[in-house]
Amino acid sequence: xxxxxxxxxxxxxxxxxxxxxxxxxxxxxxxxxxxxxxxxxxxxxxxxxxxxxxxxxxxxxxxxxxxxxxxxxxxxxxxxxxxxxxxxxxxxxxxxxxxxxxxxxxxxxxxxxxxxxxxxxxxxxxxxxxxxxxxxxxxxxxxxxxxxxxxxxxxxxxxxxxxxxxxxxxxxxxxxxxxxxxxxxxxxxxxxxxxxxxxxxxxxxxxxxxxxxxxxxxxxxxxxxxxxxxxxxxxxxxxxxxxxxxxxxxxxxxxxxxxxxxxxxxxxxxxxxxxxxxxxxxxxxxxxx
Numbered sequence: 001x002x003x004x005x006x007x008x009x010x011x012x013x014x015x016x017x018x019x020x021x022x023x024x025x026x027x028x029x030x031x032x033x034x035x036x037x038x039x040x041x042x043x044x045x046x047x048x049x050x051x052x053x054x055x056x057x058x059x060x061x062x063x064x065x066x067x068x069x070x071x072x073x074x075x076x077x078x079x080x081x082x083x084x085x086x087x088x089x090x091x092x093x094x095x096x097x098x099x100x101x102x103x104x105x106x107x108x109x110x111x112x113x114x115x116x117x118x119x120x121x122x123x124x125x126x127x128x129x130x131x132x133x134x135x136x137x138x139x140x141x142x143x144x145x146x147x148x149x150x151x152x153x154x155x156x157x158x159x160x161x162x163x164x165x166x167x168x169x170x171x172x173x174x175x176x177x178x179x180x181x182x183x184x185x186x187x188x189x190x191x192x193x194x195x196x197x198x199x200x201x202x203x204x205x206x207x208x209x210x211x212x213x214x215x216x217x218x219x220x221x222x223x224x225x226x227x228x229x230x231x232x233x234x235x236x237x238x239x240x241x242x243x244x245x246x247x248x249x250x251x252x253x254x255x256x257x258x259x260x261x262x263x264x265x266x267x268x269x270x271x272x273x274x275x276x277x278x279x280x281x282x283x284x285x286x287x288x289x
Contacts, residue, residue, distance in 0.1 A: 001050045001079070001170070002160050005103055006086035007095030011115045015086055015147040016040045016053045019157060023258070041171045047161045048169040052080065082140070082163035083110045087133065089117045089126075089144070100137060109140040111159055118146040181219075182209040185255065189223045189267065192250045196243065197235065205236070206275065211266075219259060222266040223251075228274055236269045244269060 004012050017023050020040040042049040083103045087096060103110045112133055120126060130142055140163075143156045186207040193205050211222035225244075227233050237244045244267055252265040275281040 001052060002082050002084050002163075003052045003080045004084045004086060006099050007093060010086045010088040010091075010096075011147050012086045013053055015113060015115060015145065016051045018147040018150060018153055019049075019051060042157060043169075043171075043173050044157075044161070047164050048171065048173075049157065049160055049164060050170055051084075080108065081165060082160060083108050084160065085110050085112045085139075086115050087112060089114050089120050089129065104137060109163055110137060111156075111163075112137075112139045112142040113156055114142060114144045115147055117144045118149045118151065181214060182212055182221075184258070185209050185212070185221055185223060185251075185265075188254055188258075189225065189247065189251045189265075192247045192254075193225065193236065196247055196250075205232075216261075218262045218264065219255070220264045222268065225267060225269045226272050226275060227269060228272065228276065230271055233269050233271055 004016055006012050017040070020042050022040075040051040040053065042051070083106055085100060085103050100110075114126075114130065114133060117126060120129075126144060130144065133139070133142055141159045143152055143159060145152045145156055147153075186209050190205060190207040193207070197205075206226040208224050208226065209221060210224050211220070213220040225236055227236060235243070236247075238246075248265055248267045251267075252263050255263045255265065272281055
């Protein structure tokens with residue numbers, strides 16, 4: 001197994017999706033979009049590579065949610081074979097030091113993926129950047145990649161495959177996700193909310209599924225969007241219910257594309273005061289750590 005670590009917003013989820021070849025982790029430009037340990041599976045003829053996508057590590061722990069995310073990211077290193085440290089090209093920050101320190105502390109081999117190299121207009125700068133990255137740690141390997149453009153992903157997969165132990169596969173050969181359907185639905189709705197609301201409410205939102213009926217040609221489900229205040233509820237619903245309607249439509253269409261069947265999706269918005277700073281509420285909402 002491979003744990004993917006790094007600071008928020010370096011492209012960990014995009015990289016996992018690209019390596020797996022299918023969307024298993026939601027993506028947005030907002031830091032800490034990933035809030036759970038998410039498994040993606042890359043199957044090859046000779047090896048199965050299981051990726052554990054983790055929340056971004058960050059220094060400031062302002063709320064209980066931040067502390068839970070840090071613990072989830074750190075705990076995901078246990079029991080794996082190699083750590084993939086994702087770094088954004090040209091953007092080393094203090095939170096990168098934190099992620100590298102956690103990777104080093106694991107005692108496992110650490111492979112670095114220098115992501116977003118497609119944004120580097122002057123490719124001559126890549127060699128000194130790779131050398132500087134190599135000076136920070138004795139990485140098992142350093143691979144420059146672009147999750148967006150697919151550059152060098154096969155090379156990275158080859159490197160990681162070399163650390164996979166011999167033994168039976170953990171997942172069936174046709175499976176690429178390591179989580180259940182309810183999780184997929186909740187994360188899809190949360191992604192659409194995060195993208196649609198932009199700067200307004202990303203940290204105050206959580207989504208759960210309270211009804212799920214899955215038949216051969218139709219999926220019926222009800223998702224609950226949790227916020228912390230009544231004012232936030234009004235923002236999520238929008239004028240005349242327009243925002244919630246757009247979120248539901250967008251999520252339904254994506255789920256239908258992923259699942260290949262008709263989806264009937266209902267969404268409800270409810271208030272749970274200060275859930276992001278309440279350990280009991282976080283557990284009830286499915287947060288590990």
